[in-house]
Amino acid sequence: MEHVEMIVEYLTDGSDFQYYDNHGTVIRCKNCKHWMPYDWMFSEVWKSNNIEDYPEEEIGCTYCDMNMSANDFCSRGEKK
Numbered sequence: 001m002e003h004v005e006m007i008v009e010y011l012t013d014g015s016d017f018q019y020y021d022n023h024g025t026v027i028r029c030k031n032c033k034h035w036m037p038y039d040w041m042f043s044e045v046w047k048s049n050n051i052e053d054y055p056e057e058e059i060g061c062t063y064c065d066m067n068m069s070a071n072d073f074c075s076r077g078e079k080k
Helices: 038-042
Strands: 006-012 017-025 035-037 059-061
Touching: 035 038, 038 059
Parallel strands: none
Antiparallel strands: 006 017, 035 059
């Protein structure tokens, strides 16, 4: 069984919630095609071909050019 995080909206009158819309699934940075080691982004010489060999602080987002942790997410996430 797979765990899927959904992006949903609810309407509320202050006391109760009514389902409004499903906007897709949350893509965590660790599962996004934009999340990769800085060595891969800015160098022609890679230290390793395995992302697991890099500490999390050496991995960033090619979309926004910042360090992101594995469980972060954004609206630009795209599944690997």
